[in-house]
Amino acid sequence: MNLLMWLVLVILVVLALKKKARSTLDQAQTRQNPPPEQPDSRPAAKAETMVCCAHCQMYLPASEAVYGGERGEQVYCSQAHADHA
Ligand SMILES: [Zn+2]
Structure with missing residues (x-):
């Protein structure tokens, strides 16, 4: 039973880390590609x-x-x- 508790704990930690990593990646992509509602910095294009x-x-x-x-x-x-x- 103790082993099962550790297994659940490890899975929860891994899931939390994956979620955090994905959230950080989304923030990085948002910085690289600003949302379309922002004014276009290159209207001449x-x-x-x-x-x-x-x-x-x-x-x-x-x-x-x-x-x-x-x-x-x-x-x-x-x-x-x-x-x-
Ligand atoms: Zn003419």
């Missing part, structure tokens, strides 16, 4: 570069821009404006 149409001066994302002009250095909002210029 998500914001796309905005370019200005050379014809109508409208701003648009660079991925949607149409490049035209003699050497392709002009930026336009649409193919129609690239042709018009």
Whole structure:
């Protein structure tokens, strides 16, 4: 009976240590990866570069821009404006 008591005690200690270790690990991960509700420290990584149409001066994302002009250095909002210029 005494042996069983020790066995239970050892299991409880091991479980407590595992729980403590997991809690410490969670805290470390939280420090490395802040929760999403916190303000993003790198907004530029998500914001796309905005370019200005050379014809109508409208701003648009660079991925949607149409490049035209003699050497392709002009930026336009649409193919129609690239042709018009
Ligand atoms: Zn335009």
